[in-house]
Amino acid sequence: MDYYVLQVAPREEEKAETHMKEILTAKLCGSCFHPTRLIRKKFHGKWVEVHEKLLPGYVFVTTENAKELYVQLKKVPVLTKMLGRDEERFVRLSEREVRWLELLLQRCVSCGSSDSVNEVGLSQITIQEGNEVQIVSGPLANLQGMVKKVNLHKRIAEVEVPFMNGKTVIHLGIEMVEQK
Numbered sequence: 001m002d003y004y005v006l007q008v009a010p011r012e013e014e015k016a017e018t019h020m021k022e023i024l025t026a027k028l029c030g031s032c033f034h035p036t037r038l039i040r041k042k043f044h045g046k047w048v049e050v051h052e053k054l055l056p057g058y059v060f061v062t063t064e065n066a067k068e069l070y071v072q073l074k075k076v077p078v079l080t081k082m083l084g085r086d087e088e089r090f091v092r093l094s095e096r097e098v099r100w101l102e103l104l105l106q107r108c109v110s111c112g113s114s115d116s117v118n119e120v121g122l123s124q125i126t127i128q129e130g131n132e133v134q135i136v137s138g139p140l141a142n143l144q145g146m147v148k149k150v151n152l153h154k155r156i157a158e159v160e161v162p163f164m165n166g167k168t169v170i171h172l173g174i175e176m177v178e179q180k
Helices: 013-023 066-075 095-105
Strands: 002-008 036-043 046-053 058-063 080-082 123-127 133-137 147-151 156-163 166-176
Touching (some): 002 066, 013 058, 058 066
Parallel strands (some): 123 166
Antiparallel strands (some): 002 080, 147 156
């Protein structure tokens, strides 16, 4: 099954997924999800874990028949727009885009398993001599070339990823660990 991206109304990702699962057949819509991220934010002097949408307004969906999915999405009572439509063709996610998604979620999204976790966890980092950041473990470990900036104060890494024939910056949570 190929992956496609749907644009939905802001804060309507869960509602769109629920309607799609109720209305569309499992054969037509293999899996649909919106990835989230775990980050830590400081509130009143304490670090609190927060779960946020990784790409707000987007839902990923697998299908073998993009044209039929496009037609059936008209039955879904919330805004859903299939991205990458060009005349009678639909642009699926490239292998490169699916790969970074798999690396971030640390699972096989192309397997279509609905039991998979759709959240990007924290990555552990250490600070080396000369303030050099080293990724120890977590989702960022395999994406070091894509990391553009690390904000130690906010505990966030900016990562530039390919997305729908362009590039987008996503923010991922990091935690500092003691060097062993």
